[in-house]
Amino acid sequence: MMVGSRVYTGKGAREDAGNALAAVALSRRDDRTLRVRGSFRGFEILSRGSDLKEGEPDLFIRGREAYKANLNLENPLGTISSIEHTLRALDRRAEDEQHEIERQEKALADYRAQLDRPFEHETRLRDMLSRQTLLNSCLDLDKHEAQVVDEPREPGEETASAVARRPSGIAAGVAHPVKPPAVV
DSSP: OEETTEEOOSTTHHHHHHHHHHHHHHHTTTOOSOEEEEEETTEEEEEEOOSSTTOOOEEEEESSSEEEEOOOSSOHHHHHHHHHHHHHHHHHHHHHHHHHHHHHHHHHHHHHHHHTSOOTTHHHHHHHHHHHHHHHHHTTTTSOGGGOOOOOOOTTOOOHHHHHHSOTTOOTTOOOOOOOOOOO
16 A cells, blocks of 8 residues: 555565555545545545534545545554455455346346337237227217207106217117126
8 A cells, every 4th residue: 555655565564554644644634626645456546624623634545537535534454444345345346346237237138029019919909999989989079078069858757869879779767787898
């Protein structure tokens, strides 16, 4: 690990690097600008001061993107562990994303295979739509209320428009049950 211009290697390097990183971050506690403080395994280590007056500075690891790590002022090894944990999480995230890409590519291939396949219930759908059209015309569902005007009538007497709307072959006053369509 490198903090500032100093490289930390060998025995005790993790703790020394953690202490140096904490010292550099604390020295710029009031500076809200994100600044490079060091590097680790090809990633830059950045920090910036906190919004809070006595708050700890924020610590980030940056490659192509920046990722939050925890600065532990009481335990320098905790800071280094947090940085390492953040980097390991990137590996897991990359694996998860790769699995998600593979799953979506398989789903896309399945959808493309179904794309040219005819709809298996096409004939039943057409039959049901024609039946619905017939029922709508029998029940005058396809007409607007303003178009249907009945003349006044005596109780039990059918109006001329009701007789005209009745499908042929159906007598007045006779109940003709309509079988509802089967639910698929």
